[in-house]
Amino acid sequence: xxxxxxxxxxxxxxxxxxxxxxxxxxxxxxxxxxxxxxxxxxxxxxxxxxxxxxxxxxxxxxxxxxxxxxxxxxxxxxxxxxxxxxxxxxxxxxxxxxxxxxxxxxxxxxxxxxxxxxxxxxxxxxxxxxxxxxxxxxxxxxxxxxxxxxxxxxxxxxxxxxxxxxxxxxxxxxxxxxxxxxxxxxxxxxxxxxxxxxxx
Numbered sequence: 122x123x124x125x126x127x128x129x130x131x132x133x134x135x136x137x138x139x140x141x142x143x144x145x146x147x148x149x150x151x152x153x154x155x156x157x158x159x160x161x162x163x164x165x166x167x168x169x170x171x172x173x174x175x176x177x178x179x180x181x182x183x184x185x186x187x188x189x190x191x192x193x194x195x196x197x198x199x200x201x202x203x204x205x206x207x208x209x210x211x212x213x214x215x216x217x218x219x220x221x222x223x224x225x226x227x228x229x230x231x232x233x234x235x236x237x238x239x240x241x242x243x244x245x246x247x248x249x250x251x252x253x254x255x256x257x258x259x260x261x262x263x264x265x266x267x268x269x270x271x272x273x274x275x276x277x278x279x280x281x282x283x284x285x286x287x288x289x290x291x292x293x294x295x296x297x298x299x300x301x302x303x304x305x306x307x308x309x310x311x312x313x314x315x316x317x318x319x320x321x
Contacts, residue, residue: 126164166208221321260312
């Protein structure tokens, strides 16, 4: 077994809620500038314990999400050792196969991999994400008439394949990543939360 990872996802983007990319449609405004972060609550990669670490990426998606050609900057939790960093990058670059490799194949260019402090918090359905001095994002779920979180399942695209996604809005999303042409400062656009279980 190359890896076994369990944890949480926080995601925001420039699409309006709910993001059309998840159902295979073109993004709002023809392109999407998104942020994804996976916090590993429990997991190992080739025997290396990576529990408690977060891996994130800011992506410039030039068109339909399924057509790929994403440009990204990847962010590794600065609490990671060199061995843990190498293991995380190996998984999210697709080298270790499995469900994460299906996502990685959509990436056309990795402009940089940077070590930065990452804050990833979820409390009572509301999330808070900070990545170095580059990203500030707050997310909150949409809810149905009974107060339960609105859930998306069996979507054609997912950053947490095999798991339900809880769709919502982001009261705050700021990202400044000139290496891939992303400069965002918006409120009230798409957010996604969820749990993941990746095994390969």
